[in-house]
Amino acid sequence: MCHGIELTGSRTEPAPRWTLWVRQSHRWLSMAFTLTVVANFVVRARGEPPAWVTYSPLPPLFLLLFSGLCMFALPYAKRWRRTGAPRASA
Numbered sequence: 887m888c889h890g891i892e893l894t895g896s897r898t899e900p901a902p903r904w905t906l907w908v909r910q911s912h913r914w915l916s917m918a919f920t921l922t923v924v925a926n927f928v929v930r931a932r933g934e935p936p937a938w939v940t941y942s943p944l945p946p947l948f949l950l951l952f953s954g955l956c957m958f959a960l961p962y963a964k965r966w967r968r969t970g971a972p973r974a975s976a
């Protein structure tokens with residue numbers, strides 16, 4: 887059974903359930919995206935594919951962008967919540 891991955895870097899607090907859901911979604915979206923890219927190569931080898939095949943990687947890529955940016959921001963958001971505000975590095 888998968889217990890999820892610690893996202894936050896904290897050893898005392900488990901990662902909230904929704905952050906694990908975002909990570910799992912990102913994982914499976916990456917597979918969907920990869921399949922659409924492979925399908926593009928396969929279909930294109932036989933000639934010009936229909937437009938829906940050409941553009942099929944875009945919806946999963948768009949969702950990957952949002953879930954990826956969300957995962958990128960999570961550790962910083964957690965730190966800001968703990969310390970109050972982002973610090974200027976100097």
Ligand code: HEM
Nearest residue numbers: 909910912913916917919920947950951953954955957958
């Ligand atoms: C489109 C913009 C994307 C952004 C901004 C993005 C961002 C991220 C971030 C921040 C992480 C977490 C890294 C960490 O563990 O700290 C991640 C993980 C990952 N990304 Fe992306 N990503 C993008 C697209 C993709 C694409 C195109 C693929 C593959 C086709 C992909 C596959 C993965 C996988 C497999 C993981 C690991 C997930 C896990 O830990 O279970 N990502 N990505």
